[in-house]
Amino acid sequence: MNVGRRVDYAVRALSFLAGQPAGKIVSRADIEKCQDIPSFYLSKIMKDLVAGGLVQSHIGSKGGFSLAKLPTSISIKDVYETVERPLVLMDCLERGADYCSYCSVCTQKSIWEEAQKVLAEFLGRISINDIADRQGLKGRLVGSLQKAG
Amino acid sequence: MNVGRRVDYAVRALSFLAGQPAGKIVSRADIEKCQDIPSFYLSKIMKDLVAGGLVQSHIGSKGGFSLAKLPTSISIKDVYETVERPLVLMDCLERGADYCSYCSVCTQKSIWEEAQKVLAEFLGRISINDIADRQGLKGRLVGSLQKAG
C-alpha cells in the first residue's frame, strides 16, 4: 500500500514543468538535475507520461518536454494511473475469480472497493497545479534552473 | 498501492473467528481449510496477530486460536497495521529526510499525508464484525467447519 518513486518523480517532473513559462521546453537532464531524480531514470517515466498524453515531447537538438495539458486538468490520480497502474487496492478487484476461489462469498471486496473509491476521489481532486502553486515553483526553481543551465 | 495477501488472509481468519461461538478455539489447520489459505502460511500471520493482541493463542493438544477482543473493536486498519506495517502511503512520511534531499521543499508530502488520513479514517470505521456479518459466517461457515472437522 505504498506509492513508489515512479509516482513521486512523475509528480515532481510535472509540477516542475507546470512552473515553467508557457511554451518552455525542458530537457530530461535538466529536470533530473533540478528535481533530484537519478540520471536517466526519468526517461522511462516520461515515456509513459507522453504515451498517456500528459506531456509533449520534442525530439532533436534543443528538444525536451513540455506539458500537453493545463496543469489544472492533471490530477494526481491521473499521474498515478499513467505511470503505474489502475488505482486498485486489492488484486481480486482487477483479476477475476481465478485469483481466489472464495471470491463469490467474499465481502472484503466491497470494503476495498469503497476504500479505493474514497482514495480515488481524493486524489482526483488534487491537481498538478495545486502542487506547483504550493511549492512556489513559478518563482524559486525557474531561477535556479536558469542559473544551472 | 496494493494490499497484499497477508492482510486478506488475516481479515478472513479474524472474521472466521468472529463467526465462531464464544470461547470456541479453532486450529490453524481448520482456519486454513475453511478459508482457502495455503497450508502453514497462516502460522506466520497468526503470530503477528497474537503479538498485536488481536488474537489469543492456546498451545498444546486441542489448542488453537480465538479472538482476544470484541470483533466490533477490531478495525481493518488495525489488522493492516498489525500484519503489515503502519498505514503510510509514501515512504518519506515514515523515514526522515535521508530518503530525499528535497524533503524540506516537498509539497507532495502533505498531499499523501491527507490521502492516507482519509484512507485510515475509512478503514478505521470498518470492523471485523461488519465483515463477519456481511458474509453470514455465523450461520453458514460454522456448519461447514463442523462437517469438515
Place this chain on the structure above:
DNA sequence: GACAAAGAAGACCTAGAGAGTCTATATTGT
C-alpha cells in the same frame, strides 16, 4: 551536408519483498 544534442527504445543488473513450504522444538490435554 556535418555535427551535436536531444528523445526513443530497450537491454541489463541488483536488492529486496512477497508468497509459500517445511522442520525442529516447546507445550499441553488426555
Place this chain on the structure above:
DNA sequence: ACAATATAGACTCTCTAGGTCTTCTTTGTC
C-alpha cells in the same frame, strides 16, 4: 507417554522496483 498443537525460524522461488547504460533516430544549427 503420546498425540496434537502453537512457536520459531530457515529456506526457496519468483517478481518487481529502482536504477544504469547503450544504441538508434530525429532535428536544430552552423
